[in-house]
Amino acid sequence: MSEPRRAAEAKPARDYGEPMVAHVHPILPDDTVSGRSLLAVVAIMTFLAGLTIGAVEMVHAAAGAWRGDMLREVTVQLRPMPGRDLDADTRKAAEIAKSIAGVADARAFSKEETERLLQPWLGNADLGALPVPRLVQVKVDAQAAPDFDRLRRALAESLPNAGLDDHHGFAARLAAIADAVTLAGLAVLALVLAATMLSVSFATRGAVAANRTIVEVLHFVGARDAFVARIFARHFLAVGLKGGLIGGAGAAALFGLIRLAAPLFGSLPGEGAAVFLGRFALNMRGFLWIAAAAAAMSLITALSSRITVHRTLRAID
Amino acid sequence: MVRFENVGLRYGTGPEVLKDLTFSIEPRSFQFLTGPSGAGKTSLLRLLFLSLRPTRGLISLFDRDATRLARGEIAALRRRIGIVFQDFRLLDHLTTYENVALPLRVSGRDEAGYRAEVVELLQWVGLGERLHALPPVLSGGEKQRAAIARALISRPELLLADEPTGNVDPTLARRLLRLLVELRKTGTSVLIATHDVALMDQYDAPRLVLDDGRLRVAH
Numbered sequence: 001m002s003e004p005r006r007a008a009e010a011k012p013a014r015d016y017g018e019p020m021v022a023h024v025h026p027i028l029p030d031d032t033v034s035g036r037s038l039l040a041v042v043a044i045m046t047f048l049a050g051l052t053i054g055a056v057e058m059v060h061a062a063a064g065a066w067r068g069d070m071l072r073e074v075t076v077q078l079r080p081m082p083g084r085d086l087d088a089d090t091r092k093a094a095e096i097a098k099s100i101a102g103v104a105d106a107r108a109f110s111k112e113e114t115e116r117l118l119q120p121w122l123g124n125a126d127l128g129a130l131p132v133p134r135l136v137q138v139k140v141d142a143q144a145a146p147d148f149d150r151l152r153r154a155l156a157e158s159l160p161n162a163g164l165d166d167h168h169g170f171a172a173r174l175a176a177i178a179d180a181v182t183l184a185g186l187a188v189l190a191l192v193l194a195a196t197m198l199s200v201s202f203a204t205r206g207a208v209a210a211n212r213t214i215v216e217v218l219h220f221v222g223a224r225d226a227f228v229a230r231i232f233a234r235h236f237l238a239v240g241l242k243g244g245l246i247g248g249a250g251a252a253a254l255f256g257l258i259r260l261a262a263p264l265f266g267s268l269p270g271e272g273a274a275v276f277l278g279r280f281a282l283n284m285r286g287f288l289w290i291a292a293a294a295a296a297m298s299l300i301t302a303l304s305s306r307i308t309v310h311r312t313l314r315a316i317d
Numbered sequence: 318m319v320r321f322e323n324v325g326l327r328y329g330t331g332p333e334v335l336k337d338l339t340f341s342i343e344p345r346s347f348q349f350l351t352g353p354s355g356a357g358k359t360s361l362l363r364l365l366f367l368s369l370r371p372t373r374g375l376i377s378l379f380d381r382d383a384t385r386l387a388r389g390e391i392a393a394l395r396r397r398i399g400i401v402f403q404d405f406r407l408l409d410h411l412t413t414y415e416n417v418a419l420p421l422r423v424s425g426r427d428e429a430g431y432r433a434e435v436v437e438l439l440q441w442v443g444l445g446e447r448l449h450a451l452p453p454v455l456s457g458g459e460k461q462r463a464a465i466a467r468a469l470i471s472r473p474e475l476l477l478a479d480e481p482t483g484n485v486d487p488t489l490a491r492r493l494l495r496l497l498v499e500l501r502k503t504g505t506s507v508l509i510a511t512h513d514v515a516l517m518d519q520y521d522a523p524r525l526v527l528d529d530g531r532l533r534v535a536h
Contacts (some may be wrong), residue, residue, distance in 0.1 A: 021432055021436060022432070024412070213406070214408055218419075220369075220395065221419050222396035222423060223392065225388060225389075294442075
């Protein structure tokens with residue numbers, strides 16, 4: 001025995017044709033059935049997480065846009081009152097509004113314009129006999145919003161029939177709905193993550209059990225738990241990365257398609273979706289969030305498998 | 318190197334399969350372990366290999382109390398022991414070369430540093446042409462030699478072999494025995510479990526005889 005050893009030490013490695021002999025197989029075969037089904041689970045979970053995140057981000061962005069639009073404009077309403085000239089009151093209200101700092105513009109709607117606004121609801125009826133209120137559209141400087149209380153007081157002093165609608169009530173309800181949707185989305189996301197961790201733990205336990213012979217042999221040849229855990233974790237990180245990539249790309253592709261198709265939605269009669277949701281498309285931040293979700297899924301896969309492998313190894317030996 | 322004192326082993330609540338074993342394995346020693354089937358040879362090898370803990374008695378391995386080892390220490394001690402299993406335990410998805418190199422790969426050594434050594438050993442056990450073969454296509458004798466090569470590659474201080482010549486023809490059996498005997502020169506102690514009397518007759522060495530769970534030493 002000593003002779004071949006000495007000979008081995010004396011000869012340089014290249015004598016044996018180095019390119020011919022090398023480790024070509026990973027210690028853990030990577031085409032196990034459990035590996036494939038786990039890949040599918042991680043991909044599906046990442047896809048679902050991506051959809052949830054994308055939807056939440058879209059609602060969030062749309063709610064922000066609605067609120068911004070609403071707060072850029074307020075309306076002064078002038079109710080008809082016996083003995084008052086509505087045309088004069090409307091002009092006066094516009095002047096008062098313009099005198100307040102932070103108001104960019106105030107435009108009084110004429111009688112004809114007001115009637116045109118009502119036409120879709122009331123038809124071509126003669127509105128002259130009806131006590132139709134008049135409106136002043138007040139555009140607000142987005143950088144320096146006016147003091148609405150001051151505007152309200154100024155209007156009340158000279159015009160007893162004027163009312164200011166700054167849409168705050170509606171904006172607050174909208175914010176509440178958007179927050180509820182976001183919370184629900186986060187809850188779904190938490191469930192998806194929990195389900196992923198559980199699936200990965202089960203799959204890891206299955207994979208360790210299926211590869212028990214390998215684990216035993218590795219122990220017999222002196223491998224430490226950390227080494228065995230590392231090869232399993234590396235295997236599952238690869239599965240996680242692949243699954244995360246497939247699921248994340250799927251979700252991103254779906255939102256990309258929606259983004260491309262958004263102009264089609266907008267051109268439909270009624271423009272329902274576009275009117276209600278603003279631009280029905282995911283922004284760049286949403287796509288970044290989906291990428292982050294895919295990365296998080298890969299990490300969760302690797303971490304849960306690592307924890308499970310350590311537990312299982314202690315049970316095996 | 319290895320010392321057993323009044324060691325007893327039982328599985329669960331069953332009867333004792335090993336009773337009051339007291340013996341030692343000295344450095345550079347060579348001995349056979351024999352006895353009828355079911356006498357407890359494999360159980361004794363498993364105790365020596367730290368894959369079982371005794372239910373009573375003391376086992377000292379490389380001056381360590383083997384009954385009180387932490388998990389991390391077991392791996393370190395196993396690197397000093399080579400074992401040849403009766404059923405080989407080769408990994409079917411790895412080539413012969415990869416199987417034999419596994420202990421070195423596991424210890425974190427760079428492949429370039431041991432490639433020549435592994436190839437040399439494989440040539441020496443007659444597997445120089447089978448480096449790339451996967452175990453399922455190897456014959457019983459080839460698997461046996463690959464298993465022996467894997468146990469020897471990390472130059473263990475103690476070599477345990479369970480029926481290492483059970484699947485080879487008499488000529489190769491003699492050759493393998495010579496190889497195992499020669500290991501002593503490199504400082505390795507060898508314990509061969511076998512019930513092949515013809516094999517034991519070829520080399521004069523102490524025989525640990527297990528019978529009904531009890532051990533006696535014969536010469």
